[in-house]
Amino acid sequence: MSMYQDEFRRSIDQPEAFWAEQARRIPWFTPPTTILEYDEANHARWFVDGELNICHAALDHHVEQGRGDQPAIFWDSPVTDSKRTLTFAEMRDQVALFAGGLRAQGVGKGDRVVIYMPMVPEALIAMYACARLGAVHSVVFGGFAPHELAVRIEDAAPKVVIAASCGIEGSKVLPYKPIIDEAIEQSAHKPDACVVFQRDQHLAELGPRDHDWAALVDKAEPAECVAVKGSDPLYVLYTSGTTGKPKGVVRDTGGYAVALAYSMDTIYDVDPGDVFFSASDVGWVVGHSYIVYAPLLRGCTTVVYEGKPVKTPDAGAFWRLISEYRVKSFFTAPTAFRAMKKEDPDAKLMAQYDIACLKALFLAGERLDPPTFHWLDDLMDVPVIDHWWQTETGWPIAANLQGLEPMPTKAGSATVPVPGFNVQILDREGEQVGPMEQGSVVIKQPMPPGCLTGIWGDPKRFHSAYMAAFPGYYLTGDGGYFDEDGYLFIMGRTDDVINIAGHRLSTGEMEEVVGAHPAVAECAVIGIHDAMKGQLPVGLVIPKDGFEGREADLEEELIALVRDKIGPIACFKQVLVVDRLPKTRSGKILRKLLRNIADGKEFGVPSTIDDPASLQDVHEAMKERAVGTAHEARQV
Ligand code: COA
Ligand code: AMP
Numbered sequence: 001m002s003m004y005q006d007e008f009r010r011s012i013d014q015p016e017a018f019w020a021e022q023a024r025r026i027p028w029f030t031p032p033t034t035i036l037e038y039d040e041a042n043h044a045r046w047f048v049d050g051e052l053n054i055c056h057a058a059l060d061h062h063v064e065q066g067r068g069d070q071p072a073i074f075w076d077s078p079v080t081d082s083k084r085t086l087t088f089a090e091m092r093d094q095v096a097l098f099a100g101g102l103r104a105q106g107v108g109k110g111d112r113v114v115i116y117m118p119m120v121p122e123a124l125i126a127m128y129a130c131a132r133l134g135a136v137h138s139v140v141f142g143g144f145a146p147h148e149l150a151v152r153i154e155d156a157a158p159k160v161v162i163a164a165s166c167g168i169e170g171s172k173v174l175p176y177k178p179i180i181d182e183a184i185e186q187s188a189h190k191p192d193a194c195v196v197f198q199r200d201q202h203l204a205e206l207g208p209r210d211h212d213w214a215a216l217v218d219k220a221e222p223a224e225c226v227a228v229k230g231s232d233p234l235y236v237l238y239t240s241g242t243t244g245k246p247k248g249v250v251r252d253t254g255g256y257a258v259a260l261a262y263s264m265d266t267i268y269d270v271d272p273g274d275v276f277f278s279a280s281d282v283g284w285v286v287g288h289s290y291i292v293y294a295p296l297l298r299g300c301t302t303v304v305y306e307g308k309p310v311k312t313p314d315a316g317a318f319w320r321l322i323s324e325y326r327v328k329s330f331f332t333a334p335t336a337f338r339a340m341k342k343e344d345p346d347a348k349l350m351a352q353y354d355i356a357c358l359k360a361l362f363l364a365g366e367r368l369d370p371p372t373f374h375w376l377d378d379l380m381d382v383p384v385i386d387h388w389w390q391t392e393t394g395w396p397i398a399a400n401l402q403g404l405e406p407m408p409t410k411a412g413s414a415t416v417p418v419p420g421f422n423v424q425i426l427d428r429e430g431e432q433v434g435p436m437e438q439g440s441v442v443i444k445q446p447m448p449p450g451c452l453t454g455i456w457g458d459p460k461r462f463h464s465a466y467m468a469a470f471p472g473y474y475l476t477g478d479g480g481y482f483d484e485d486g487y488l489f490i491m492g493r494t495d496d497v498i499n500i501a502g503h504r505l506s507t508g509e510m511e512e513v514v515g516a517h518p519a520v521a522e523c524a525v526i527g528i529h530d531a532m533k534g535q536l537p538v539g540l541v542i543p544k545d546g547f548e549g550r551e552a553d554l555e556e557e558l559i560a561l562v563r564d565k566i567g568p569i570a571c572f573k574q575v576l577v578v579d580r581l582p583k584t585r586s587g588k589i590l591r592k593l594l595r596n597i598a599d600g601k602e603f604g605v606p607s608t609i610d611d612p613a614s615l616q617d618v619h620e621a622m623k624e625r626a627v628g629t630a631h632e633a634r635q636v
Contacts, residue, residue, distance in 0.1 A: 230254025
């Protein structure tokens with residue numbers, strides 16, 4: 001039996017023994033005696049009676065072990081022309097002081113704190129400071145509009161909001177304070193205070209509720225780490241579901257710390273002292289796990305990059321960072337490489353840098369499409385690894401385990417299930433299917449440590465969204481199959497979630513926004529294929545009877561509305577006003593058919609269609625307006 005198979009089998013057959021062993025990777029205040037138990041809804045809970053603090057495990061512990069002078073963070077910000085290094089000792093001290101400042105604002109164990117910050121070291125300091133106090137942070141990505149922030153503030157009910165005065169997107173300086181103020185205005189819950197980290201690029205005006213970060217720290221006494229239970233929440237991270245209300249994924253502390261420590265060794269093959277670079281954002285799960293927590297837990301240095309893969313200043317940015325910081329393991333989304341490939345198709349800029357330090361390249365956030373895989377594989381001397389995971393799981397479900405047993409890669413596959421994840425493929429009836437047969441990708445209970453423990457404030461939604469479809473299994477929402485060699489292929493979502501430039505968004509949510517416009521009678525938002533961003537949303541809209549405005553004006557208004565309500569990150573830039581939409585006789589819009597047309601595929605006329613002519617109408621409209629590759633679609 002291979003090392004992988006042996007480890008995988010042990011993790012599935014004896015989960016308690018397996019994870020009890022892995023738990024020793026973490027410095028607990030009180031090691032757990034109960035490894036796995038089930039709550040009243042039969043969901044797994046890990047290490048419930050262990051006591052720890054993840055800030056202690058990631059910072060204080062390493063300082064105590066003699067790593068105080070090692071860099072914890074390399075911050076690199078081409079958009080502000082700045083660089084900064086913070087050692088483990090400096091991080092611990094700054095986090096302790098800021099935590100003291102938060103404590104002076106009344107923040108304590110279990111309180112929620114919303115963080116709205118760009119890629120600056122203070123974002124990590126804020127997250128660790130919350131963890132130090134046992135408070136629950138909820139980071140909101142900067143590309144979301146005030147309304148989305150308001151929804152999260154209302155749901156999480158934070159005592160304090162922590163923000164930066166601005167974010168910087170390429171050459172644009174985006175003031176954050178007006179966004180925060182508007183969100184708090186819209187939210188029924190009002191936080192007691194807002195702490196603002198002032199950046200030189202734009203100083204925010206502070207109001208009666210606001211505190212200047214520097215002034216708060218000046219007056220603060222350092223705070224010690226508060227012991228929390230293994231099952232106590234560390235953070236809530238909102239992610240798109242099928243409805244307008246995002247889901248607050250709740251992450252525990254002990255299970256998460258153990259899973260991340262295991263993954264750094266087993267999947268990413270990095271050791272203490274190595275440099276890990278994940279080019280994502282602290283607002284996404286990849287940022288939480290592999291910029292903020294996992295590298296420092298493992299005693300590695302993390303690169304915090306405030307810039308883009310291209311245009312800051314060019315498509316050589318990642319190669320420069322890898323070379324300059326001697327990065328051993330690099331992680332980003334395939335879309336970033338598609339953007340680089342467009343600007344520098346032969347990767348000439350790579351040759352300018354010595355990247356011999358790099359040992360593996362990891363990709364996730366969306367499927368690593370075979371053309372991008374081959375481009376990278378031909379270019380690089382190191383393994384190019386697609387690995388699959390989601391906000392809910394917090395760490396990879398399937399990967400090529402570099403620290404355990406590297407395997408040959410296959411284009412289009414995330415390789416094999418990671419130990420702990422009993423991945424299966426089920427058909428509609430819940431029966432397991434054989435190799436090469438596509439179905440719903442599910443994870444048999446118990447989920448390993450690190451995965452979500454619930455939906456914030458909504459236990460029923462946890463059950464209905466993930467557990468109800470196939471009792472005993474967690475529904476990932478992805479479709480896929482195993483091949484004859486046991487390699488897993490993830491082929492895309494089976495729900496309304498789409499993936500735009502590695503960002504997860506909901507077409508259902510966009511439909512709710514578009515459908516709320518007074519002139520709209522009916523609408524469908526579909527995700528269509530895009531060569532660079534993977535997918536892009538397109539809206540199809542039927543105006544109400546008696547609509548007398550200009551169609552072009554309505555389209556523009558709807559684009560502005562989605563940007564205003566959800567944010568620029570939704571990339572909602574194309575809307576078509578149509579007379580009718582293809583539906584079944586029971587009134588269901590045939591969205592899959594619309595997607596196939598937009599993606600230039602062959603399509604048949606389903607027997608359930610109510611009005612076959614509606615299909616030709618929409619096809620003509622899409623061709624005329626150059627939607628996707630609709631001109632290539634053919635009715636068969
Ligand atoms: N704050 C505010 N606005 C933001 C933002 C942020 N943090 N991030 C993106 N936006 C804005 C952009 O400025 C853009 O606005 P515009 O419509 O006014 O131009 C819009 O949201 C869309 O952004 P994006 O999809 O990122 O497009 P882009 O053309 O600026 O960049 C890529 C394209 C591929 C370079 C970029 O998306 C990228 O680096 N993707 C990698 C994603 C990633 O790391 N995902 C994490 C999962 S691993
Ligand atoms: P998020 O929760 O934002 O991380 O998005 C998770 C979703 O992104 C998954 O459910 C998949 O649909 C998709 N995804 C992420 N990584 C991969 C991958 N390596 N292969 C295929 N799909 C992926």
